[in-house]
Amino acid sequence: MSKRTTIIDRCETRGLRLTQQRRIIASVLEMSRDHPDVEELHVRAAARDAGISLATVYRTVKTLEEVGILEKVDFGDGRARYEDAERDHHDHLIDMESGRVIEFVDEDIEALQExxxxxxxxxxxxxxxxxxxxxxxxxxxxxID
Structure with a gap:
């Protein structure tokens, strides 16, 4: 899925102050191919900088969502998850047994919705x-077929 610009580029364009910790969080989000929640983002960011607190991740995600860089998604499991708001359009299939989220695009569904x-x-x-x-x-x- 292509992105027009990076999350960091869009933060800079919107004039957001980017501390080193925010840059790390933005980088982790940029590299995520899944739909992480704040706790998972914290684990990934803290692996790069142990000084990043869970509160910092919460504040950063909230700010990025407020300015339209991140989109919150809820797959019914009680966890707010996040994805880049500028990812190419796609839909989701959620495996209710494993929690796995499968992204897909189906032209027939798109046409039917139109x-x-x-x-x-x-x-x-x-x-x-x-x-x-x-x-x-x-x-x-x-x-089973």
């Missing part, structure tokens, strides 16, 4: 789709 909005008299400006499911497996771990 069609539904038009049928109801609207032009779609955006959407968020989250599917929740369990694997189609038998007791032996084999996929």
């Amino acid at each position: 069609k539904i909005a038009a049928k109801l008299g609207y032009r779609l400006r955006g959407h968020r789709l989250e599917l929740y499911g369990v694997p189609l497996t038998s007791g032996g771990g084999r996929k």
Whole structure:
């Protein structure tokens, strides 16, 4: 998924003060390919700088969300997770057994959403789709067709 600019670039463009700790947190977010919550971000950032507190991560994430650099996502597990607000559009499938989040894009779904909005008299400006499911497996771990 491509990004137009880095999170650090967007912080600088918006005039946000970037301490060394904020730079580390932004870098960790930039490298994340999953949807980490604040606690996971703290673990990753503290691995680079043990002086980064959980409170610093909370404040940084809140600031980045307020200025539109991060987007909060909630997959129904009680944990607020975050992703770059400028990532290419995608939808999510959440495995309810493992908690794994699978990102996907499906042109048929995109077209259907546009069609539904038009049928109801609207032009779609955006959407968020989250599917929740369990694997189609038998007791032996084999996929059921």
